Amino acid sequence: VISGVDLHLDVPGRSLRAGLTIALREAVRSGRLPPGTRLPSSRGLAADLGIARNTVAAAYTELVAEGWLTARQGDGTRVARLASPQRAAVGPARPSAAGLPPAHDLRAGLPDVSAFPRADWLRAARRALARAPADALTYGSRLGRAELRTALAGYLARTRGVAADPSRIVVCSGATHGLMLLAAALRSRAVRAVAVEAYGLDIHRGILDDGGLETPLLALDGRGARVDHLPDLPGAGAVLLTPAHQFPIGVALHPERRAAVIEWARSTGGLVVEDDYDGEFRYDRQPVGALQGLAPDRVVYLGTTSKALAPGLRLGWMVVPDALLGDVERVKEITPLTTSTLDQLTLADMLESATYDRHVRAMRLQYRRRRDELVAALAARVPVAQVVGIDAGLHAVVELPAGLEDAAVEEAARHGLAVYGISRFRHPSAPPDRDAVVVGYGTPTPSAWSRALEALCRALQTVAG
């Protein structure tokens, strides 16, 4: 019992941070931690659980961002006053500090789903269903519908310089699903470790981890990941990179580094996993083509519709080197089929009819405008903040003076904003080398965007002012 709160937490799973977050969320949801309850300090709970303070602080930060907890200076961290904890199990799961969902979601990773081309999607579905052959509604090929794989081969070659034969394209339920399949395939080839960037998606590290793979880190600098360190990571048979737009830092992998990582792969038999999560959205110069085009025999390419259309579709793809295809196919044979054949045919129609391209072009203009407004507003109103990583994508990194990150996330929550601190994406072994918030500017609807930006400026002014 700490601070009067009985925190018997059953912390599940491999990632302590994720486990602690789930346990705390469940404790709030179930009512075991009633609204208003003051939680122990992150230092106190860390000592009690025998884990790092950072881990507890990160879990608190996430739950504040999600609205389960509130944090006020001088008042510590408390359970938020939720309208009805029981309903949260089915209803929207992001009540805010005030008992309402955050007014604006600026967590990196989501596009503006209000722009999803509903009419285009329905038209494509209608055409696809009308044309669908008799077998289109059966379980279908484990690797995906031929129509979609053919359409993707053309689209990826044209827009991203991917060297793709339809037979090497594997359809999956988003990039995370692809990475999970890939982890199993790599494991079956006796790969023991996959190097990852010092900053990246924690969910990706978790997938590799759950797949029994170690995830040694590669440092990042102004030219991207230090792939020259790969030979120093014994057992690393593969490396996961975001070459076009490092997530979340935003740098593009330097051409010399691109050549070096391919050289490493060719000379060691290693594989490069290229997560091209937002390759469609580049603003200030020619798109950086996919690394995969340089070495289709060594690079696994991962793509998704989650940024260009909507994450709710759960549609993604891998382009797999010939040598790995059998392993991926075997993994697919023993995992459940998950991707609707109708949705696959619909996406194929959108790609073939260029509806997809048209939508991407329209969204690129919108996101670019938001990016420009974000940069201009912060330059004018929060000059101490440095906005980086803005050449592409749907997010920017707002670097803050040392020590201000957690306060900024909490202050943003008080202003009705859900936003992540960059520490959320930091590899557990990486040194905390910067304080920043990662601003996902893609998510708000067009009408909400200017209010979200205004709230962000105010929150950062309060913290930095």
Next chain:
Amino acid sequence: VISGVDLHLDVPGRSLRAGLTIALREAVRSGRLPPGTRLPSSRGLAADLGIARNTVAAAYTELVAEGWLTARQGDGTRVARLASPQRAAVGPARPSAAGLPPAHDLRAGLPDVSAFPRADWLRAARRALARAPADALTYGSRLGRAELRTALAGYLARTRGVAADPSRIVVCSGATHGLMLLAAALRSRAVRAVAVEAYGLDIHRGILDDGGLETPLLALDGRGARVDHLPDLPGAGAVLLTPAHQFPIGVALHPERRAAVIEWARSTGGLVVEDDYDGEFRYDRQPVGALQGLAPDRVVYLGTTSKALAPGLRLGWMVVPDALLGDVERVKEITPLTTSTLDQLTLADMLESATYDRHVRAMRLQYRRRRDELVAALAARVPVAQVVGIDAGLHAVVELPAGLEDAAVEEAARHGLAVYGISRFRHPSAPPDRDAVVVGYGTPTPSAWSRALEALCRALQTVAG
């Protein structure tokens, strides 16, 4: 080198049968085993690989049914003359003995997808998209959209007597995906073994196996699974049953057995996994309600749209006891989201608008007619065959005189039919107690059905005559 064929097979995975089948299929597809190549006898290859002859025979039988191999009396087993092995990787993957897909697919498990209500589905999608709230296209809740969970609660209560609160319904990508999640959840509760029926889906045993669970078997008799043997299976913390219509034998679990298995679960803390794969299709008497309704605290209910609509949709659900919900939720947190939110909303609309019920009713009439025609035709033309398990579902078991099963499958293939022998579904530890083919009569289109039935009668007459 056996019989002049260099069969260096890299047999992957846990299930020898599945691994051998994949390895052989790849050898054919890649051209390593050229068309016309004569394979070693199942006895010879078994001796060479050091595995059971049954395993090899089962793999051969499956590949004959799929059309990769041909089997002719007096000529052994050969690689089929495929039109173009390379195309098989993307195109339809079921060339037949003559180099063409089988004319008719009578493999159990598929409905008549030509009857998929395309216009209804599109109308429901249009309505669902028009109504969808702003967050409907984001990643969504890991347990599924509230709209679908609510609609399913009503539908399952009404049609199957399931006691379901929306908060205990978990949406998944078909029943196999649900079973995979469940296996992980059971494993996290330290369950070591899940008892299975002596006949069942090999893919289900494989999922449990891959999940690190043993699968001891329960014998079957005229009253269904011998659940009274459960106390003799040490470590069995759960049992997987098909109570409404045993798959594939077809018997319904006797009321006394239903009571007994619930009593076992309550007294031991065990769980019953109820696979209600074709519960909608019952013909000759009142539907057998779900076992789950009797003990919602002890039964996990698994359902799917694969029989009532189409497997290509990849939509299914679980109804989970309160005590297991946290475990399933934790598993869902670390597995990729796979189910399109749009598809979930579309299905919810079909359920709420009763379009789903209407389609099920129409299909029930059609399938019942086919079942009656099958029974009548075999009674008249193959009197030695006994058709059993016909009260429900989309398949029937055609029992044959001892020793005729493999010949019947092969003869059916020669008549352009893909059909499974019942040994495919037999637990590896179960005694081979019957020869039968499992006829999936749901799959052919209405116009093809009478020809498929005619071909089946001829094939069985040839074998049994």
